[in-house]
Amino acid sequence: MHLFFSTxxxxxxxxxxxxxxSELKNYIHKEKEKNPEGTKKSNVNGxxxxxxxxKNENLKNFIAEISKNIGNAINxxxxxxxxxxxxxxxxxxxxxxxxxxxxxxxxxNSALSAAYYVKAEKNAGDIVFFDPRQANVFHHxxxxxxxxxxxxxxxxxxxAGTLVLFPxxxxxxVNPNLSNEERIVISxxxxxxxxxxxxxx
Numbered sequence: 001m002h003l004f005f006s007t008x009x010x011x012x013x014x015x016x017x018x019x020x021x022s023e024l025k026n027y028i029h030k031e032k033e034k035n036p037e038g039t040k041k042s043n044v045n046g047x048x049x050x051x052x053x054x055k056n057e058n059l060k061n062f063i064a065e066i067s068k069n070i071g072n073a074i075n076x077x078x079x080x081x082x083x084x085x086x087x088x089x090x091x092x093x094x095x096x097x098x099x100x101x102x103x104x105x106x107x108x109n110s111a112l113s114a115a116y117y118v119k120a121e122k123n124a125g126d127i128v129f130f131d132p133r134q135a136n137v138f139h140h141x142x143x144x145x146x147x148x149x150x151x152x153x154x155x156x157x158x159x160a161g162t163l164v165l166f167p168x169x170x171x172x173x174v175n176p177n178l179s180n181e182e183r184i185v186i187s188x189x190x191x192x193x194x195x196x197x198x199x200x201x
Contacts (some may be wrong), residue, residue: 007132009154010073010165014065017161023116027058028093028184042173046100049093050174062087062196066116066163070190073112073165082088086191088112100183101125102174110168110189117185120158124183126176128155132170146160185197 014020031049032038038047041111052059072085094102107113115127131152143150155175156164166187168201177183 003149005133007129007130007167008073008076009156009169009170010069010076010163011156012069012163013159013161014069016061016065020062020065021118021160024062024147024186025057025070025184027056028095028118028186031093032095042095042105043094044101046094046096046177051121051157052091052093054088054091058092062116066114069165069197070112074192076140079111079192083195085198086192089189089191091186092147093184093186095173096125096177096183096185098178099176099179101176104130104171104173106171107187109191111192112165112168112189112190113168114166114188115158115164115185116187117158117160117162117183119182119184120160120162121179121181121183123178124156124158124181125177126157126201127164128153128173128175129166130171130173132167132176158185 028038028049031052032047035050036047039050041048054063070086070088074081079086134151140152140154
């Protein structure tokens with residue numbers, strides 16, 4: 001058996017996540033103090049920040065650490081970095097308090113997207129991915145048990161320090177936070193930009 005048209009999802013624990021998460025928590029809470037209303041995207045009852053200033057000093061260590069993971073994912077995909085430049089184009093945070101969740105959505109106009117868990121306690125709400133193959137959704141025979149071939153959804157339980165990278169076209173949602181603690185996530189998008197386009201700007 002050969003697996004054609006598989007969808008990759010990269011899951012890894014970043015180095016030094018305890019100290020990095022401490023920096024990030026302080027930064028995110030300050031951002032929330034400045035803009036307590038936040039913005040409305042896929043979030044229901046949760047707080048969604050405006051896009052971060054990627055040059056902010058508080059993000060420097062985090063971005064340096066995740067750059068390795070982004071590079072590994074791009075290498076796995078075989079994408080050409082001689083003619084293209086990988087760039088984080090947007091980054092933001094979501095704080096889900098009890099019962100908050102995120103509706104089904106995808107991140108258009110990007111190559112890779114990610115969820116990084118700054119804080120996630122037990123029952124904080126899994127991230128759920130949906131099979132991107134539309135034909136498989138329209139007709140789905142009954143299975144005795146779910147496996148990696150027949151499953152229409154796959155879930156990942158969040159854990160502090162875990163980075164989840166996935167193709168931006170994959171639809172996903174976040175289940176309600178059933179804990180009494182904040183669920184804090186940073187999300188970001190990565191694009192591959194042709195170097196000749198950069199030189200024209």
